[in-house]
Amino acid sequence: MNHHNRIRIGLATLSCWIVGFSMMDAGVAYGIAAPQPAPDPAGHPEQDVMAQLQDYLSANPEDRADLSERSFGTQPLNKQQAVEATRLLVEHHHRWIAENRGEEHTTRLLTWGDLKMPYDVRVFGERPESGHSLYISMHGGGGAPRRINDQQWENQKRLYSLEEGVYVAPRAPTDTWNMWHQAHIDAFFTRLIENMIVFEGIDPDRVYLTGYSAGGDGVYQLAPRMADRLAAAAMMAGHPNDAKPDGLRNLPFTLHMGENDSAYHRNTVAKQWATMLHERNQQDPGGYVHWVEIHADKGHWMDRQDAAGVRWMAQFRRDLIPERVVWLQDDVVHRRFYWLGIGDQDPIAWQRVEAMRKGNTIEILHSDPDSLKIYFRDDMLDMDHEITVLWEGEVAFQGKVPRTLAVIQSTLMDRGDPSAIFTGEVIVPIRTSNR
Secondary structure (H helix, E strand, O other): OOHHHHHHHHHHOHHHOOOOOOOOOOOEOOOOEOOOOOOOOOOOOHHHHHHHHHHHHHOOHHHOOOHHHOHHHHOOEOHHHHHHHHHHHHHHHHHHHHHHOHHHHHOOEEEEOOEEEEEEEEEEOOOOOOOEEEEEEEOOOOOOOHHHHHHHHHHHHOOOOOOOEEEEEEOOOOOOOOOOOOHHHHHHHHHHHHHHHHHOOEEEEEEEEEEEOHHHHHHHHHHHHOHHHOOEEEEEOOOOOOOOOHHHHHOOEEEEEEOOOOHHHHHHHHHHHHHHHHHHHHHOOOOOOEEEEEEOOOOOOOOOOOHHHHHHHOOOOOOOOOOEEEEEOOOOOOOEEOOEEEOOOOOOOOOEEEEEEEOOEEEEEEEOOOEEEEEEOOOOOOOOOOEEEEEOOEEEEEEOOOEOHHHHHHHHHOOOOHHHOOOEEEEEEOOHHHO
16 A cells, blocks of 8 residues: 555545534533633624634635634534534644655654654554554663664564554664653654554554563553553563553553563562552452463563463553543643643642543542643533533532534644544632642
C-alpha cells in the first residue's frame, strides 16, 4: 500500500470513530454559573452555526482564531449538529496532517525541539474495518553508549510478531538511563499516534504499549500517566523507579519478569507490583485488570516467553468513558485524563483525583486540585437533561451543559484523536473549606 492510499484510508474511516451527541441548553449551577453561549454580535441565528463553521474552515488558517474566540463557537448545538461538526473538524484536521506531515511519516522521523525520534514500522495481517491496531514497542539499553542503544533498537524491531496490527519500534531520542520516561516522550508518542491514525488508518481505541528492560521502565512510567491513550500495556523486564499503579484502574496491564532477574531488585519489585495490583482489584473489582507472570528459571532474557503478554493485550479495547476514574499525576503532568481535566490552575506532580459517574450524576470522591474540568458527550450520559456534580455529598454543579464547537475543537486538537472528542465541559470549583 502506498503513502497516498494510506492517507485515503485514514480519512475514509473517520466516521467509524465519531460518536453521537445530543443538544443541551446552558444550565444554572448551585452557586456557579453554567457555561453560557456568547452573544452573536453579527446576529446570526443558531441554525446558521454550521454555515459559519464551513466558512471558518474554508478561510486561510492564519486568519482563523480558536473557535472559543468566535461567537458561533460557543452557541449550543443539537445532537445532529454536533455529529456533523465533529465530522467536519476531524476531516479538516486530518487533511491538514496529511498535507503537512507526510514527509516525517515517509522518512520515519519525528522531531520535537532539538530531539529526534526515528522509528521502524512493520504491518501484519489484513486491516480490519475499524482500522489496524497499533503496538508501540520500546527498546532496552538506557544509560549506555549510542551504539549499544542502537543495537537494542535493532533487536526490538524484530522482537515481537503480530497476527494483526502496525508494529512500531521507535529509537529513543536520548541515551540516558530514563530515556523512555522523560517528558518529551509523552509528546512524541502523542504525535506518533496522531500520525498513525491518518497515514496508517489505525484504530485509536486499539493502541498498545510494550517495552523490554529500559523499555519496560518506560511502560511502568508511561502506562499510568497515559492510560487514556491506550487499550492495554505490557511491561517486560523493567523497573518502575518512582512510578505508581494508581492510574491503571482502567488500563489492562500485564507484567513479565524472569524469576532470576535480580539486578536492581527487578524480580522483587515485580512481585510487589503483583500484590499491589491484586489488592486494588479486590478493593475495586471493576478495575485494575492485570496478569503478572514471573517466568521460572529465567533471568533478564526470558527466551521470548514474554511474547504471550503482547498477544494478551490484543483482546482489549480502550474505554475512554469508564464509570470510575483514578488519576494520580506523575512527575510529568497532564491536563486531561479520560473525562476529567484540570480546571483553572496548573497541574501539580502527584496530585490525585478520583471521580465516578452514574446516570447523569458525577461524584467527585477526591480532588487535590482546587478546580476540576469535567468533559461530557452523548454516549456518556443524557446531555438533553440536567447534569449534577457532587462534591462531599453537596451539589457543586447542577444544570444543562451545552455542546459547542469550541469544546469539540479543543478536545480534538489536544491530541488529534477522533475517539477522544467531547462536546461539552464545565469547570467545578472545589470548596477547600470543606476539606
